[in-house]
Amino acid sequence: MIHKFPTINFIGNKEKIAPWICDNFPKEANTIFDAFSGGCSVSYEAKQRGYTVISNDVLKINSTISKYLIENNSEILDFDDIKMIVTGEPFEGYMTENYADKFFFKNECMELDLYRKNIGKLSSDYKKSIVFALLRRAMIRKMPYSRFNINWDKIVQLRDENYSYEKYKRKRAYHNKSFKTHFLDNVLEYNNAVFDNKKANISLNCDVFDLIKNIKADIIYLDPPYTGTMNNYFEFYGLFDEYITSEKQSPIENDFINKKTSYQLFENLFSNLQNFKYWILSYNNSSIPNKEQLLDLLNKYAKDVHVIERKHDYKITGRDNKETNKEYLFIAKNPSFESTLIKQYESAEL
């Protein structure tokens, strides 16, 4: 069976260029740490190529996607699971109390509350992660612009199919399909994406700065939010973390949004990558720091630094204009890796 990356719909995803990114991984590498894994397109490509993959993201929903697609090697939803999720009476729970007429209509929030309760009855965390990923997809599909920083009046206006048709010549009827319909429409595609690459892959949910010293891998792949672009992931997707936990969530601390502090965050990152032999960073030509600044910074902490680039056209969801963007891949080697390894050998009792 051919396993295909499912439709995730993630702002800033690398789905189209994930093969190019992985083609540039050094040949001798076996393990990769995807430190900002987001919608998991690079982790999934790496898993398909047989690497042992460790995926991490500070948002719970993104780490839930990697639990489903990367760490999970075999579990899928069976017919009874699917039926159980959509069975029962909608009720007024966390989503209704907090988000009725804010992001969805009241009856829709009640439907979400029912499904959230039913998820608790599933027999494993892997099955739960598949359903969370499916409901994420359903919520995104029903949300104009596919992100949760739009005000309610605008949402209602854009979900009006007649208005949408008159203004944009598209009805966008998928905004008004039920969560159940979206869930059932996508469940086979999501099940089919699960596969076993015979490796013990891991999904983590941490701020990268709390984690970096405790992970070891041949390659660290860095795809942070691009400072200066539309990159507020907590605003876009923080609602899903609330759906998972039924609690208000705090914004991301080290979020790469502030142009004044972003350079310092990169410096903190690059100065703490001793555990990885190769460092690979995605960035683009319209973000801060710029290419030269990043090269200077990398050269301070790494050796054999070089950058390759390619065109990457992406469509900003909800807008019709395409932007032409040059995508960079910085590749660097850890200068102290061999000596770190020798030190570890010398101090270990083998």
Ligand SMILES: C[S@@+](CC[C@H](N)C(=O)[O-])C[C@H]1O[C@@H](n2cnc3c(N)ncnc32)[C@H](O)[C@@H]1O
């Ligand atoms: C550009 S996206 C990654 C896209 C991903 N490569 C893909 O293909 O879908 C950046 C990700 O970094 C995460 N992030 C932001 N700050 C973080 C931090 N301090 N630690 C870990 N993850 C963080 C965001 O939640 C977001 O998912």
